[in-house]
C-alpha cells in the first residue's frame with residue numbers, strides 16, 4: 281500500500297514536504313524538517329468489544345451508525361445513515377466503487393542512508409494491513425478505534441463523491457482505499473568515511489494525506505506530544521479533513537499531475553508547528569515553479585470541495601487550533617487579521633527565493649506554505665461566487681468547471697513565469713465564473729477583483745474604462 285519513493289533524506293523525514301529531485305552527490309541532509317514526526321505515536325486498535333457478531337451481514341435495518349466527531353469545538357456523537365456504505369462486513373460502499381477497502385494495522389520501516397553522499401532507501405513491511413470490518417450487532421464503535429476512523433472516513437468521502445458525481449456525471453472517479461493510522465517508522469543515517477555522523481528515527485504522525493500513485497487516503501496516528509500541546513481532536517473526527525483529502529483525488533482525476541512531477545504530497549497541513557533543523561543544515565535557495573503554484577491551487581481546491589460538499593454544520597473547523605480561521609473558507613482574514621487577498625506582499629513571499637523564518641505560534645500566515653496561499657485562493661473564489669450564485673451546488677460546479685478549463689488551457693500556460701501562471705489561473709476562474717453565471721462583469725465585480733488580486737483588473741477588458 282505504501283510505496284517507497286526515491287527521495288532525498290531531507291524529504292524522507294517529513295510526510296508532507298515538497299518533493300525534490302534526488303541528488304546523487306548531496307553530502308548532508310540539506311535540511312530536515314521534523315514536523316509531524318514523533319517517537320510516541322498513539323496506537324489505534326480495533327474495538328475489542330465488537331469482535332463477536334451474532335449475525336454476519338449488515339442489513340438495511342441496521343444501517344444507522346453513530347459517529348464520534350469533533351464539531352462546533354467539542355466532541356460529539358452523531359447518527360448518520362449508512363445506506364450502501366457497508367458491504368458484507370467491510371467498511372466500503374456496495375460494489376467498492378467509491379472506497380475500494382479500508383485497511384488497518386500496517387507497520388512499515390523506511391530506511392534512508394546517505395553513505396559518502398550517495399543516498400539509498402529501502403522499505404520493509406513489518407506487519408501487513410488487514411481489512412477493517414464492522415459488526416452489525418451495535419450501531420456504535422468506540423471513539424478512536426480503527427472502525428470509528430474507517431466509518432468516519434467512508435461516510436464523508438462518500439458524501440463528497442456522491443455530490444461531485446451528481447454535478448459532473450461524465451467524470452469517472454477511481455475508488456480509493458482508506459489507510460487507518462499505519463505505523464510508518466523512518467530511520468535516517470548519514471555515514472561519512474565509515475563513521476555514522478548523524479542518525480534520526482521517528483514515526484510519521486499528526487496528519488492526513490492523499491497519495492495519487494496508490495489512490496489512497498492515509499490518516500496518520502496522533503502522538504503524545506500532540507496531545508500535550510493541547511490538541512485534543514483527531515483529524516479523522518473532523519469531517520473537513522477527509523473531505524479535503526478526497527478533494528485532492530478529485531483534482532487528480534480532473535487534472536492529473538504525473539506522479540513523478542507532482543511537487544507535493546497532498547497533506548492536510550502542518551498546523552504551524554515549529555520546524556527542527558538538523559545540525560549543519562545548508563539553507564538552499566527556494567525555487568518556486570508552476571508546479572508549486574498548482575500545488576497551492578490544489579490545496580485551495582480541496583478546501584473548496586470540502587466546504588461546498590459537506591453540510592454547513594459538518595464543515596466547520598471551530599476549536600481546531602491553527603486551522604479554525606486560516607482554513608475556514610468563509611473567513612476573509614487569517615487569525616491575525618491579514619486579509620485573504622493576493623496582495624503584492626503575499627505574492628512576494630510565496631515567490632521569494634529566500635525561505636521565511638517560521639513565526640512562533642500559528643496566527644501569522646506563512647505565505648510560503650501552499651496551504652496558506654491555497655486558503656487565499658479558496659476564500660477569494662468563495663467571495664466572488666457568493667454574490668453571483670444562490671446555492672453551494674452552483675458554486676461547487678463552477679469550481680469543478682474551472683479545473684476542467686485549467687486542464688484544457690494549462691499546456692498553453694506552462695511557459696509562463698510562475699507569477700504569471702498564478703495570475704492567469706485566477707483570471708481563468710473569473711472567466712469561468714462569469715461564463716457560468718450572468719455572463720457579464722459589472723463595476724462591483726471589477727472592484728472585487730481589484731480587492732482580491734490587485735492589478736488583475738487591468739487584464740480584464742470589461743473592467744477597463746470606456747474610451
Ligand SMILES: [Zn+2]
Nearest residue numbers: 546547548579
Ligand atoms: Zn491538502
